[in-house]
Amino acid sequence: MRAAIIVKGYPRLSETFVAQELLELQRHGLEFTIYSLRQPTSQEIHPIHREITADIEYLPEYLYKDLTRLIKGWWKVRKLNTYKEAMSFWIKDLARDFSFNRVRRIGQAIVLSAEISSNVDLLYAHFLHTPASVARYTSMLLDIPWSCSAHAIDVWTTPEWEIRDKVEHCKWIITCTKTNQKYLNKFTDDPEKIKMAYHGIDLKRFPANKKNYFKSNIGTRLLSVGRVVEKKGFEDLLLALSRLPKNLNWTFEHIGGGKSLNRLKKLAVAYDISKKIIWRGTCSQNEVLSSYIDADIFILASKIAKNGDRDGLPNVLIEAQSQGIPCISTRISAIPELIQDGNNGLLVEPGDVDGLCANLERLIDSQSERKRMGISGQELVFQEFSHENCILPLIELFNLQK
Structure with a gap:
């Protein structure tokens, strides 16, 4: 299987768990390319990031700064049989969420659809908010299934109408807590669609420490x-x-x-x-x-x-x-x-x-x-x-x- 991994930003120090997950998928044989919606905000990276060998592509973070790329992508994508249906769906979303962010999501999806490898089997988004929207629109344009990882802010701040649509149309969603799983299950009649797996940590990087609990003269x-x-x-x-x-x-x-x-x-x-x-x-x-x-x-x-x-x-x-x-x-x-x-x-x-x-x-x-x-x-x-x-x-x- 070959996947396109869609993330909001990469690499990020605050999202080590994402990098750890990608590294494990790589170790288990998944071939993938990382598509980031934003450029990194820091030069600092974790050692885990250096072990991930996948290619990284950055989609236009600000559409007006990369109009040539956007227009070139649109010129290619507009010829797809799925284009009118996908755009009609996006216009309905825009009516419920009239924002520059919603416009950026379809622009990034158009560029991704035009540039993505033809042998991708699955789109996989981290997380349920913006990256999942880009994955959803791309899925409609290319007729490729998509899935999603749901975590925290994306679960609790995404509007319910949007969660319901994404849960209905994705292949599966995996989330990192039982609390999230219980909440997301409200939006589907299929109990098998929402999976749960804790992130966990790499215990090789955090070996057991024999702590001295009885220190003297130390605050x-x-x-x-x-x-x-x-x-x-x-x-x-x-x-x-x-x-x-x-x-x-x-x-x-x-x-x-x-x-x-x-x-x-x-x-x-x-x-x-x-x-x-x-x-x-x-x-x-x-x-x-x-x-x-x-x-x-x-x-x-x-x-x-x-x-x-x-x-x-x-x-x-x-x-x-x-x-x-x-x-x-x-x-x-x-x-x-x-x-x-x-x-x-x-x-x-x-x-x-x-x-x-x-x-x-x-x-x-x-x-x-x-x-x-x-x-x-x-x-x-x-x-x-x-x-x-x-x-x-x-x-x-x-x-x-x-």
Whole structure:
């Protein structure tokens, strides 16, 4: 089988799980080309990206900047027997979503349809929003089946009318949590259409760490990893840190970028905790792993953003638990599918700053609790969240050899 993989941007540091999936598909014999809707925004890449040997093609990110390519593609595609039906379908979508983004989607689909290899058997999109739309229009133009991976923001911010159409017309959808699967099943009568497979992590890259839970004369090291966006709840976390008893000895390290990072730093100053915080910015996977090894407690205060966006099952929680770190997070989406409150971590309701503060104080005060929950979480990850096992449902969907 040969596939065209359609992604929003490539490569991306924040989407290591996508690269890991592509690498596993490559290892199992899938031939594919990556088509990216956007140029990379950073020169930084993970080691995984270097192992992926597939060709990468970039579709026009801004149509007006590449009119020659667009017109050339349209001149070729307009002759297809499927052209009028596909354009009629797109016009109906445009009536429900009158936006430049909707215009860009059909433009990118036209270019892709004109330039794609003639021996492609399947279009596969990451994720359910923009990339799936490009795949859907391309599928209609070329009469090639398409499938999709659904994750987080794409599941919870795509309009229901659009989800219903995509679920109806795709070959299958695979999603990374039971919570997502339950939600997407509302849009189909076919229970076999929506598949579930956790992303998991490559345990060769995150080997088990024998953590020392009983350190003397060293303050408790707190860690969080994630882009500074609303759904990560970093403002809640800083407020919780500011409410900790003054006699507790702790430092907090944050890894991740984002347009709101400077505002978060100013908030730390306002809360008078900036001297206790280390801002690392964007880091490589090896640097992140080193921070996991050093950390005593991992925190992710996930919440639902005003536009409905939310985390699915953040890989950073799985990575942290693989290193024996007890995790504090929230009861949102699929996080409770990983963290069992009081067993391998602690959970609070989204936005519960006092609850976050209480759980932080509890684990800072108790090394034995950190050890019990850290070991329990590590055991769970190695039993159930190995990427080699989690990828198997997708391998079956592509009809590849295991």
